[in-house]
Amino acid sequence: MSETTPLNDQPELTLFEAVAQRIPSRAAVATELLTKHRDTTIHELTVGSVMMGMRGTPALLWEISETNAYGIKYHGKTVTELKQLLPKWPGSTQIAPEAMLWYLYTAQVPTQSQVEKLTADLVLRAKLPADAEAFCDALAKDIAADAQIMMTLTYLARYSKFTAAVTKGTHKNDLWKAVLEDALDISSRFPMIMARVYANKHDLPHQDWTTELDLAANYTRHIGRGDDFDYTEFTRLCWALYMDHGANVSAHAMRLCSSAWTDSYLMVVSGMIAGTGPLHAKAIADSVMFNLAMIRSLGQSPSTDDITAYVGRHLSGGKIVPGFGHALLRVPDARLAFLDEFLESHPSSDPKTHSFLSLIKNINSVVPDLLREKVLTMKNPHPNADALSGSILHAYGMDVDFMMSFFATSRVAGFLVQQVWDRALGLSMERPLSLTMEELLAKARPANEANGHTNGHANGTANGH
Numbered sequence: 517m518s519e520t521t522p523l524n525d526q527p528e529l530t531l532f533e534a535v536a537q538r539i540p541s542r543a544a545v546a547t548e549l550l551t552k553h554r555d556t557t558i559h560e561l562t563v564g565s566v567m568m569g570m571r572g573t574p575a576l577l578w579e580i581s582e583t584n585a586y587g588i589k590y591h592g593k594t595v596t597e598l599k600q601l602l603p604k605w606p607g608s609t610q611i612a613p614e615a616m617l618w619y620l621y622t623a624q625v626p627t628q629s630q631v632e633k634l635t636a637d638l639v640l641r642a643k644l645p646a647d648a649e650a651f652c653d654a655l656a657k658d659i660a661a662d663a664q665i666m667m668t669l670t671y672l673a674r675y676s677k678f679t680a681a682v683t684k685g686t687h688k689n690d691l692w693k694a695v696l697e698d699a700l701d702i703s704s705r706f707p708m709i710m711a712r713v714y715a716n717k718h719d720l721p722h723q724d725w726t727t728e729l730d731l732a733a734n735y736t737r738h739i740g741r742g743d744d745f746d747y748t749e750f751t752r753l754c755w756a757l758y759m760d761h762g763a764n765v766s767a768h769a770m771r772l773c774s775s776a777w778t779d780s781y782l783m784v785v786s787g788m789i790a791g792t793g794p795l796h797a798k799a800i801a802d803s804v805m806f807n808l809a810m811i812r813s814l815g816q817s818p819s820t821d822d823i824t825a826y827v828g829r830h831l832s833g834g835k836i837v838p839g840f841g842h843a844l845l846r847v848p849d850a851r852l853a854f855l856d857e858f859l860e861s862h863p864s865s866d867p868k869t870h871s872f873l874s875l876i877k878n879i880n881s882v883v884p885d886l887l888r889e890k891v892l893t894m895k896n897p898h899p900n901a902d903a904l905s906g907s908i909l910h911a912y913g914m915d916v917d918f919m920m921s922f923f924a925t926s927r928v929a930g931f932l933v934q935q936v937w938d939r940a941l942g943l944s945m946e947r948p949l950s951l952t953m954e955e956l957l958a959k960a961r962p963a964n965e966a967n968g969h970t971n972g973h974a975n976g977t978a979n980g981h
Contacts, residue, residue, distance in 0.1 A: 534618075539940050585844060649712070661918045672705065682777060695939045698932075710925060715739060722738070756926070760931070765791070771934065774938050775944065799902075802839075804907050804916055817874070817875075828890070839903035839907070906923075
């Protein structure tokens with residue numbers, strides 16, 4: 517990793533100092549918006565907005581990324597640009613997740629020294645209190661991994677520095693510092709908890725984490741994969757790529773709880789609960805199960821024609837093909853290129869892994885055209901980056917039971933950045949107005965009669981997605 521030269525001779529800032537330095541400029545933007553533009557209309561709210569899950573309604577301030585139909589940008593830069601700009605851990609070719617974390621907090625590219633100091637701090641923070649370790653280790657092995665992680669995080673809520681600051685009466689302008697303390701604790705403790713639960717389930721000895729390694733390498737070492745360089749590299753890739761992409765279901769759940777000053781640990785649990793839904797993060801595991809079912813039906817090395825016929829029958833039966841499409845993007849996700857590049861540059865010598873990865877590549881080349889042909893209403897038939905990552909992860913031996921938590925490790929760290937900025941900017945509690953359908957009709961009918969037409973869809977349904 518090449519050293520990034522500071523722009524001046526000033527001492528390098530810590531993460532806390534870098535965030536504090538940025539707050540005044542962002543607070544000035546927030547003040548302008550609220551004083552000069554508070555009553556400016558930016559969107560027309562429709563009945564569909566209310567009844568169709570608020571899809572497409574710009575109602576949440578999101579400070580660290582912007583996602584639209586054409587892609588994702590982080591503080592104005594694409595992930596492709598960030599791959600060139602952000603430091604990498606020594607010996608790695610992937611963006612260091614810790615570098616991405618610094619960048620999301622500060623909108624500044626960190627130096628190598630800043631990344632290494634942040635990483636060392638995070639590794640030291642990962643150590644759980646002895647009572648929390650005992651609580652985690654006492655959980656029954658047959659409890660789902662996600663549930664064990666949520667239970668342990670809930671137990672750790674007693675250590676929330678934000679809650680302590682609120683109880684103490686800390687001035688609201690300084691609460692962001694306590695939130696950042698919690699955020700860094702959880703960003704490091706989450707992968708530690710996941711590794712601990714995995715080790716308990718598989719009867720592996722626990723490992724002390726070392727500042728000689730980054731979070732990803734400490735995690736893979738703890739689950740018995742420390743010598744698997746490809747797996748560690750894929751962990752770094754995923755944790756950097758999926759740290760943030762706007763207000764999806766789990767992020768919105770966390771944001772809602774955050775706005776009520778819920779402590780960071782319980783707020784994270786709320787996001788994980790949202791992620792268990794099959795229309796959200798659970799779809800990653802569903803995609804893996806679909807691929808495994810195809811292998812059972814067609815064998816380890818099916819031909820393109822076999823895959824086409826199998827998927828065609830699946831679609832003809834009125835079923836969805838999990839792992840394709842995106843709720844917002846209308847172009848291929850830029851992160852797919854990173855995954856394809858990884859598959860090309862890290863071929864597996866294990867026949868079973870190689871076979872599964874080859875199947876994934878073949879499915880991704882066949883399915884989009886079939887979806888264009890048979891699902892005419894689908895606006896984006898391209899592979900879903902999250903689901904593709906899950907299939908690759910499974911090929912490397914990860915239990916499906918741990919898949920959501922693996923990705924939540926990154927997504928949680930990214931959202932905690934937003935929570936810090938929520939408190940730094942003094943954002944208000946979310947409290948939208950609720951309406952009954954009769955109230956909606958009372959508003960909609962006069963408006964449409966005045967316009968001389970009925971604005972609607974005869975076959976519309978309330979649960980379309």
